[in-house]
Amino acid sequence: xxxxxxxxxxxxxxxxxxxxxxxxxxxxxxxxxxxxxxxxxxxxxxxxxxxxxxxxxxxxxxxxxxxxxxxxxxxxxxxxxxxxxxxxxxxxxxxxxxxxxxxxxxxxxxxxxxxxxxxxxxxxxxxxxxxxxxxxxxxxxxxxxxxxxxxxxxxxxxxxxxxxxxxxxxxxxxxxxxxxxxxxxxxxxxxxxxxxxxxxxxxxxxxxxxxxxxxxxxxxxxxxxxxxxxxxxxxxxxxxxxxxxxxxxxxxxxxxxxxxxxxxxxxxxxxxxxxxxxxxxxxxxxxxxxxxxxxxxxxxxxxxxxxxxxxxxxxxxxxxxxxxxxxxxxxxxxxxxxxxxxxxxxxxxxxxxxxxxxxxxxxxxxxxxxxxxxxxxxxxxxxxxxxxxxxxxxxxxxxxxxxxxxxxx
Amino acid sequence: xxxxxxxxxxxxxxxxxxxxxxxxxxxxxxxxxxxxxxxxxxxxxxxxxxxxxxxxxxxxxxxxxxxxxxxxxxxxxxxxxxxxxxxxxxxxxxxxxxxxxxxxxxxxxxxxxxxxxxxxxxxxxxxxxxxxxxxxxxxxxxxxxxxxxxxxxxxxxxxxxxxxxxxxxxxxxxxxxxxxxxxxxxxxxxxxxxxxxxxxxxxxxxxxxxxxxxxxx
Numbered sequence: 001x002x003x004x005x006x007x008x009x010x011x012x013x014x015x016x017x018x019x020x021x022x023x024x025x026x027x028x029x030x031x032x033x034x035x036x037x038x039x040x041x042x043x044x045x046x047x048x049x050x051x052x053x054x055x056x057x058x059x060x061x062x063x064x065x066x067x068x069x070x071x072x073x074x075x076x077x078x079x080x081x082x083x084x085x086x087x088x089x090x091x092x093x094x095x096x097x098x099x100x101x102x103x104x105x106x107x108x109x110x111x112x113x114x115x116x117x118x119x120x121x122x123x124x125x126x127x128x129x130x131x132x133x134x135x136x137x138x139x140x141x142x143x144x145x146x147x148x149x150x151x152x153x154x155x156x157x158x159x160x161x162x163x164x165x166x167x168x169x170x171x172x173x174x175x176x177x178x179x180x181x182x183x184x185x186x187x188x189x190x191x192x193x194x195x196x197x198x199x200x201x202x203x204x205x206x207x208x209x210x211x212x213x214x215x216x217x218x219x220x221x222x223x224x225x226x227x228x229x230x231x232x233x234x235x236x237x238x239x240x241x242x243x244x245x246x247x248x249x250x251x252x253x254x255x256x257x258x259x260x261x262x263x264x265x266x267x268x269x270x271x272x273x274x275x276x277x278x279x280x281x282x283x284x285x286x287x288x289x290x291x292x293x294x295x296x297x298x299x300x301x302x303x304x305x306x307x308x309x310x311x312x313x314x315x316x317x318x319x320x321x322x323x324x325x326x327x328x329x330x331x332x333x334x335x336x337x338x339x340x341x342x343x344x345x346x347x348x349x350x351x352x353x354x355x356x357x358x359x360x361x362x363x364x365x366x367x368x369x370x371x372x373x374x375x376x377x378x379x380x381x382x383x384x385x386x387x388x389x390x391x392x393x394x395x396x397x398x399x400x401x402x403x404x405x406x407x408x409x
Numbered sequence: 410x411x412x413x414x415x416x417x418x419x420x421x422x423x424x425x426x427x428x429x430x431x432x433x434x435x436x437x438x439x440x441x442x443x444x445x446x447x448x449x450x451x452x453x454x455x456x457x458x459x460x461x462x463x464x465x466x467x468x469x470x471x472x473x474x475x476x477x478x479x480x481x482x483x484x485x486x487x488x489x490x491x492x493x494x495x496x497x498x499x500x501x502x503x504x505x506x507x508x509x510x511x512x513x514x515x516x517x518x519x520x521x522x523x524x525x526x527x528x529x530x531x532x533x534x535x536x537x538x539x540x541x542x543x544x545x546x547x548x549x550x551x552x553x554x555x556x557x558x559x560x561x562x563x564x565x566x567x568x569x570x571x572x573x574x575x576x577x578x579x580x581x582x583x584x585x586x587x588x589x590x591x592x593x594x595x596x597x598x599x600x601x602x603x604x605x606x607x608x609x610x611x612x613x614x615x616x617x618x619x620x621x622x623x624x625x626x
Contacts, residue, residue, distance in 0.1 A: 088441070137460065149467065152476055153476075157441075172483060179473060179477075
């Protein structure tokens with residue numbers, strides 16, 4: 001069954017149709033609206049970072065600015081270059097957009113995961129018990145990897161079919177980058193799958209429910225989370241990994257020749273991917289919709305509220321990174337991917353597998369050994385980096401002072 | 410019924426994709442048709458409940474191998490329609506026809522021999538009825554078979570791939586003469602600077618009115 005272990009599909013398939021349609025349409029509308037809000041949020045927060053006001057004309061706090069921009073782009077003239085490969089040129093924006101939409105289908109956006117897990121994350125829609133996710137395929141998280149590898153085609157073919165130099169360079173960079181980081185991404189996913197024992201996103205959330213200590217960020221020892229977040233950022237072509245569209249070198253990268261609504265579709269896909277990858281991070285590492293009900297009455301909405309809180313945190317983190325970090329150089333990008341992230345995540349996967357075997361053989365390592373190792377390694381790494389940075393700054397200051405002394409004397 | 414319908418649609422997708430691969434004049438279009446075929450095959454895996462194979466089909470073949478094809482096509486600059494009248498190797502066309510016919514015949518014979526048409530029994534002898542559904546998911550079954558019965562083949566393949574990668578690196582990385590001189594200081598460093606002192610200082614520049622990044626949309 002492609003839609004998975006959802007009890008909705010246990011009976012007659014036609015009975016399940018209205019609920020399925022409802023969920024699909026809700027996910028579609030949610031994605032479109034949240035992309036709109038996300039772009040507005042990004043511009044507002046970046047404005048604050050840069051001491052500007054940002055959009056403030058359309059709607060209260062400029063909240064309708066994205067809608068206005070979208071309408072403007074819709075009515076602009078659509079240009080197709082003479083050199084373009086016309087069919088591929090028109091196809092490419094949809095090749096980036098469709099995987100972006102589809103990936104969100106596997107994310108559980110809510111459900112009752114509290115208590116001892118006996119409620120199994122079920123909610124009742126139109127009188128039918130079901131999961132709050134469009135689909136729960138048995139391949140689960142592999143579907144995300146498959147879609148992210150298909151999304152490369154949009155960027156690659158857009159660059160090639162434009163029939164000009166800069167887009168081609170941008171798209172060759174993009175595909176090399178995305179293929180390189182996919183390996184680290186997959187290894188980080190494998191670490192989580194090792195802990196949850198299932199590829200299904202619903203089972204992943206279920207295995208993390210029951211307490212903060214069960215969240216995969218703790219049980220896999222932080223490192224896969226960091227690797228996944230960095231590799232995911234690179235997979236998105238999000239700053240500091242946005243060499244694909246480096247304005248100073250490539251004009252605009254793969255979408256240089258695109259205008260009007262086709263250009264807007266690329267950006268829609270990009271921001272949608274940002275939301276999707278945040279949602280996947282929340283699902284895989286932070287327990288998805290799991291969280292205590294606190295002062296709210298117990299019920300299915302608690303999960304949804306927690307999910308959106310966690311999602312918003314990551315959306316903010318993406319804006320934060322975008323506003324703070326300068327772009328990587330291409331060789332640095334490749335070094336980080338191949339020489340650091342892949343060996344690290346491979347080592348960590350083997351370590352986790354070893355701990356897992358130790359668990360089975362009663363070596364008395366405990367469940368959270370990985371967490372302690374990861375925590376100490378992380379603290380050691382960070383303090384090492386901090387000490388290095390402080391040393392560099394100190395020696396530069398000293399050199400500068402010495403130079404001033406020399407020029408005065 | 411649902412399975413037949415899905416098979417029919419997927420088969421049409423696969424066959425048109427396959428025809429497109431050989432009929433398209435532009436290599437990039439051929440690669441696109443190849444993706445179509447591969448995804449159709451993934452759908453066939455799904456209706457056979459081989460979900461893992463379907464995912465691997467998309468991730469590895471559509472997601473990595475065809476990307477590499479496209480990479481080579483774009484980097485070599487052969488992404489133009491080719492003149493099919495010229496034969497780079499003499500006698501290539503008749504030879505291709507013979508080999509193609511032999512392959513097709515082999516395929517048909519295999520299909521006929523594998524079903525009960527020829528032998529009276531379905532293929533895969535030696536595996537019991539329950540082998541395909543003994544309570545494990547398809548991933549567990551593949552894992553078990555791969556790491557027990559076919560462990561040697563698996564490891565040989567892994568070694569082969571490693572050797573290929575190392576070999577490729579060794580063949581392409583040649584030590585350039587310039588690299589050997591790296592630790593010598595260039596003579597120009599000893600020359601007096603041409604620009605006046607302070608002109609190249611990094612903190613000496615005019616403030617520029619740049620539009621902020623992130624203001625694209």
